[in-house]
Every structure is written in structure tokens, then in C-alpha cells.
Amino acid sequence: MGSRLLNIQRRAAEHGRLRTGYTQGNRPMRSATWVVTSHSEEHVRTAAELWGGEPEAWKPLNSTIEQWRVITKASSIEALITPGDPLNQYNEMWSAGGCQRRCDGETELLSRQPCLCLRRFGEEWHQQKKGTVCSATSRLNVMLPDLSGMGMWRAETHSFYAASEWGGMVDMVLAGTDGRGFVPVTLRIEPRQVVREGQTKKFPVVVVELRGVTPRQALAGPMTAAVALNPAAGSQAVAAIEAPRPDYLAEAEGALTSDDVRDVWRKARAAGHVDPKGSDDLSKDLMAIAERKDAEAEPVEAELEPEGGWPAVAQVPTP
Incomplete structure (x- = not known):
């Protein structure tokens, strides 16, 4: 094997984003199905073939660079959690000028002050009107095994509820694999609702769940790439190994x-x-x-x- 630069963190290229919303003009819209965006027309057209929808040229808000996107018809897609820690989470506030706040829940990292939202609004700060407080931002890097390229796709959500669920799921997987090997998962957009002050609020939450393997298999240690790519066959093999042969x-x-x-x-x-x-x-x-x-x-x-x-x-x- 060749050498690597030791002072540079190695990571796979990002092919695109997996979104739960889109823009209609300047108006943000929630989506009950996945929205796939990329600079690569090929990736987006392949995603449309797999999950439905019409590919189209598209520009993100406040950007002059044209990309491609497809609003798919799929609320669930298959993915792989890759080696390493794939999840990054911060409470963030953005404006046209860029990121104004980035907080780890205790310290606002740009100003090095204690959490501003918590100090102003208390423990229920996340229930405040959007734009007045930070958004719980979770970014999960996954591989889509049915799309070309060996790069990563970034699933991003600003859901306060998804933040705790994503963190718990990924941490349990990492406890079993030690960040080594691939893990097959399903990314599913699930409709939720809560009742606050007599009013019902509906919203989508992205759920990350194991695909084709049991918790026993996922926590037993790193899987081979072959098992992660074909978990049904892998599960049969693991079951055969785990089941003791009669004497x-x-x-x-x-x-x-x-x-x-x-x-x-x-x-x-x-x-x-x-x-x-x-x-x-x-x-x-x-x-x-x-x-x-x-x-x-x-x-x-x-x-x-x-x-x-x-x-x-x-x-x-x-x-």
C-alpha cells in the first residue's frame, strides 16, 4: 500500500445531498419524500430511475451555481453507514451572511459564550419561533450503494426530535463496530405530530433504522462489505453460524x-x-x-x- 499525508484528514468526496424539503420560488416547502440534489446530472437521473420523480436543473437559494435535483416518490431509501463517525450535530443559526451561531448545546463555538438560546429561553428554547433561536442541525454521511461513485451523500435534518434519535442510533452502532466496517440502514421519512397548547402540529422526522440485520448482528462487531451490501444473504449465513449444530x-x-x-x-x-x-x-x-x-x-x-x-x-x- 502507498503512503498518505499524515496531517490531512482523509474523507470521501461528497456527491450530493438528501433533503426533506425543497424551494418553490423563494418559499421553502416540506416534502413527504426524499429530495436528491447533486452537481452531477448522472447521479440525479439515476436516483430518478430508482425512486421516481422528474430530474430538473436547480439553483439553491442565494447561489448562482446550477445543480440538479429530483423530488422522488420514495419516503424510504437504502443506504450504508460507512467506517468512522458519520454524524455531526450542532445547534446552528444561518443568515444570508453565513453561519451566525454554532453551538454544541453548552457553548456557542463562534463567540465562545455559553449557549445563547438556553440562556435566553430556558430548556424549551427549541419551541420558539424559527429564526429567533438556533436549529438543531444533524448531518449524517452515508453511501448510497445503488448510485455510481464511491463518495458520500449528506442527509441533513433540522428536526429537534430527529437529533436525539440519530445520535442514539449511531452511537449504539459505533459501540458495536468501533467505527469499523459498513452497516446497512434505511433512511425513512416518518410523519409525526405533537399537540402543544391545544394545537396540533404535524412535521416529518427522518428515522434511521437497521436494514436486513438484527441488533445482535449489528452489535457483534464490524460486518464485511459483502454482508452489508446483501444483508439478507448475510443474515442467513450469520444465523447458520450462530445456530448450534445438534450432537x-x-x-x-x-x-x-x-x-x-x-x-x-x-x-x-x-x-x-x-x-x-x-x-x-x-x-x-x-x-x-x-x-x-x-x-x-x-x-x-x-x-x-x-x-x-x-x-x-x-x-x-x-x-
């Missing part, structure tokens, strides 16, 4: 006859634990036990038979 030899030893031993072999064959042709070691051991059972049965039958054989049955004359 067929002990069961055969406890059998009464050779026919019972052959029944044990048939059970092992049905479970896929022996070669149907009987050429594997387990089959050979079971056949040896069956032969021994036959040999042990012969003297018993001989002992029951009188020396010289059984006498002929006398014919009783018919009166």
Missing part, C-alpha cells in the same frame, strides 16, 4: 437399533449438515455406529435361540 453422534450412540441411527443421518441430511452422498466425516461416523449396532444385536439373537435350533412344531392330528 448427531451422541444421539446415534443412544439409539437402540441401526435403523434408528439411519434416521439420525436422515435428519442431519435434511438440515444440510451432511453430504447427501454420505462422503463427509459425520456420515462415515454415523455409518460406523450403525454397523456396530448391527454387530451388537447378532449375539443377542443367537443367545435367544436354543443350541441345535428350534424344534419343529408338532403337527396335531385333526380329530
